[in-house]
Structure formats: C-alpha cells, structure tokens
C-alpha cells in the first residue's frame with residue numbers, strides 16, 4: 903500500500919531475571935511428593951528413594967521457570 907508505514911518489532915522470550923528454576927515431583931501411584939528444589943538431581947534422588955521404599959515407579963516431574971518477553975535489538 904503506497905504511503906503506508908509498516909513497522910515490525912521483533913521480540914524474544916528469556917528467563918525472567920532474579921528468578922530460579924524449581925523442580926518438583928509427585929508419585930503417580932500415591933500422594934507422595936518430593937521436596938521442591940532448585941537442584942533437579944536432588945528431586946530425582948528423592949524419587950528413586952521413594953521407589954526403593956514403596957515400589958512405586960511412576961512420577962510426574964514439574965519444572966517451573968519464569969519468562970519475560972523483551973524486544974530483540
């Protein structure tokens with residue numbers, strides 16, 4: 903269109919500053935949940951310990967992060 907000014911602005915999404923990724927897990931077979939942690943390995947170890955005690959082998963793992971959309975320069 904003649905005379906029209908089309909302007910495109912690019913954005914990207916990134917981890918929100920001053921936030922941490924947290925990991926959680928819950929057993930699929932009972933109501934057990936792992937202690938939430940910023941250390942994914944610690945949560946995995948807790949799951950394996952729960953399996954050792956209970957024989958429960960299925961877990962729902964949750965990774966929570968915060969995001970922020972910023973203008974791409």
Ligand SMILES: [Zn+2]
Nearest residue numbers: 929932934958
């Ligand atoms: Zn369980």
